[in-house]
Amino acid sequence: MESPERRRDAQETTADDLLQQVTVGIFAMNLEGICTHVNPAAAAMFGYKVSELLGADIHSLLHSRHADGSFYDRASCPxxxxxLTGEEVRNANEVLWTKSGDPVPVFGSAMPLPNSGGTVVTIQDGSTLRHLQERLEHVQYEQTEVLRQRDAAARIECDLAKEKELRQREVAVATERAATQQLRAQQRAAEDRLLQSEKLAAVGRLAASISHEINNPLEAVTNLLYIVRNDSSISAEANEYLRTAETELARVSQIVSQTLRFQRSGTNPTEVVPETLIDSVLSLHQGRLHHRRIQIRRRHRPSSAFRCAEGDVRQILNNLVGNAIDAMSKEGGTLTLRTCPARDRRTGQPGFRILVSDTGHGMPRHTSSHIFEPFYTTKGANGSGLGLWISNTLANRMGGRISVRSRTGGGRHGGTTFSVFIPDAVAPQQQSFEDERTARAA
Structure with a gap:
């Protein structure tokens, strides 16, 4: 018959074997907190060897600090x-510390040993459990959200079905009335746009009138300066100042004369030289170009005079040059103007092409696709949205067209290029804005 000692040794051996196989961290400690048993899973969880934990004060070694690093009193250790009390502890949310000093969130349960004293503690890695818990909560939230959206979609579908049924009953009697109202709304919108254009034209005529009135005193001042400069009693230094004043007055007179030409030039074709036309437009923007420190590059292929509506072409170039200046920053940039003889690819009509390129910030594709629409602007309160629309309208009336190519980024790798093709010796359609309004209303 087997003796009690041998039976007890066999039971302890079996218990130790079981501890070696369990993957959950398990250790036992006596009433003083000294570790009496520990399995490899618990030792590996905290970076220790089993031999380092056996006989050690578990609380001092693993549980002496809170999660924030503050001291953890032994009397508070569950x-x-x-x-000590013989009470069971379940799933205590605690932080234990590894041998290297890293915190490990755990869920610990303690089962007291009534006969031998002490307690057995099982430890589970809390990060995995917390992740699973958070995942479960997220899945529950998603399920709730899906149900909520399903109910909302069902309500919306029901409402849409009712609305569709109501519309189908009304559409038979309302179709003609709706079409008529839509046509009237389009006519009113067209009239509003044309009225705005006429207001701008009136402003242009007013500017021309003011320029004409300025011309008279300018001529008088110029004549007076000439008389004074020919006075023999004037010193050489004063004479030089008078010559400078005459030069500046000549610039003012040129700008005023150019403004008058903008208004007086009609739609009848006249012979112009593209290079001369560009120079006259640049003279109007000389102040802004100098202030913005913008360099001008001209690249002209030799060409003879062309017949075109000079005033319309001048207005197109004025808008394009002004927009190019606005697109470049105050740190400067380069404005390039190129001219060359060309032909319309579709009709073969001869003419000339003008390209206006800047090194500004450029335009994204969704912006460049709308720039020729009336009242579309990216300048906010500083723009009317009519400049490019009017320019495109003028080019189309002459049988020409305007195209754009742009890249964002600015500098050497960005900027915008407008290409203007103007046919030669083609009289524009004799149709004013008023004629357009009458034709659209008919």
């Missing part, structure tokens, strides 16, 4: 309390 595992030591379990050993």
């Amino acid at each position: 595992f030591l309390k379990s050993a």
Whole structure:
């Protein structure tokens, strides 16, 4: 018959074998908190060897600090309390510390040993459980959200079905009335746009009138300066100042004369030289170009005079040059103007092409696709949205067209290029804005 000692040794051996196989961290400690048993899973969880934990004060070694690093009193330790009071502890959310000093969130349970004293503590890695819990909560939230959206979609579908049924009953009697109202709305919108254009034209005529009135005093001042400069009693230094004043007055007179030409030039074709036309437009923007420190590059292929509506072409170039200046920053940039003889690819009509390129910030594709629409602007309150629309309208009336190519980014790799093709010796359609309004209303 087997002796009690041998039976007890066999039971302890079996218990130790079981501890070696369990993957959950398990250790036992006596009433003083000294570790009496520990399995490899618990030792590996905290970076220790089994031999380093056996006989050690578990609380001092693994549980002496809170998660924020503050001191953890032994009297507050739930595992030591379990050993002393004999009360069971379940899933205590605690932080234990590894051998290297890293915190490990755990869920610990303690089962007191009534006969031998002390307690057995099981440890589970809390990060995995917390992740699973958070995942479960997220899945529950998604399920709730899906149900909520399903109910909302069902309500919306029901409402849409009712609305569709109502519309189908009304559409038979309302179709003609709706079409008529839509046509009237389009006519009113067209009239509003044409009225705005006429207002701008009136402003242009007013500017021309003011320029004409300025011309008279300018001529008088110029004549007076000439008389004074020919006075023999004037010193050489004063004479030089008078010559400078005459030069500046000549610039003012040129700008005024150019403004008058903008208004007086009609739609009848006249012979112009593209290079001369560009120079006259640049003279109007000389102040802004100098202030913005913008360099001008001219690249002209030799060409003879062309017949075109000079005033319309001048207005197109004025808008394009002004927009190019606005697109470049105050740190400067380069404005390139190129001219060359060309032909319309579709009709073969001869003419000339003008390209206006800047090194500004450029335009994204969704912006460049709308720039020729009336009242579309990217300048906010500083723009009317009519400049490019009017320019495109003028080019189309002459049988020409305007195209654009742009890249964002600015500098050497960005900027915008407008290409203007103007046919030669083609009289534009004799149709004013008023004629357009009459034709659209008919």
